[in-house]
Amino acid sequence: MTGFWNFFWLFFWAFAFVAYLMVLFSILIDMFRDEKLNGWWKAVWIIFLIFVPFLTALVYLIARGRGMAERTARQRQSVPEDDSWGAHPTASTTPAADIASAQSLLDRGVISQGEFEALKAKALGQRF
Template structure:
């Protein structure tokens, strides 16, 4: 390939871009194949074999035939990940600090609901299991 003229360089960049785009599509397809629980193992193996031996045509056929399901599976996985993150954030923000736990235990002690020994136990638990 002659790199002396401008259009050869543009052509090289175009093919590099096309190759990288194909790799992204290929990894998305393989990820979708293993994420799809409705497709049995033999069909997954057939898709993989065709992706190895006839890569461009198979990728195009897969994206046309299964593209809508691919988007739905990806959206479902993103929603599940977001729900897990939201649940974790709610769990962390609802957790009270050791000072809050000790204040609650002190209020129970002052009200006569718990004994001084129980208060010390709750206090040491709030402080991470350290004994006073």
């Protein structure tokens, strides 16, 4: 039975340690993202994070949590979304693949017939 509890506590403390590291890195990222906080205050926060890590992290999250959430939301809005639907053709190695990609975009209605013709001419190396 002690083997199970040893494993349980090892798992619990490993989880707690990883969670703490995530909080710590979030705080560090937020500190350097904050333009209103000058360099001296950033240095003070980092020194306290090194010498009194748990208490400093808790105080930082309580005192600056709202601003931290606002800066994170602003950062997420400024990052462009990835093109997971393939709306923009990517470079390929063969003209046939480029034309097939353009045809797929045309069939889905993403591009017009004129844009398809331009992409086709570009893939074939023709000037348009």
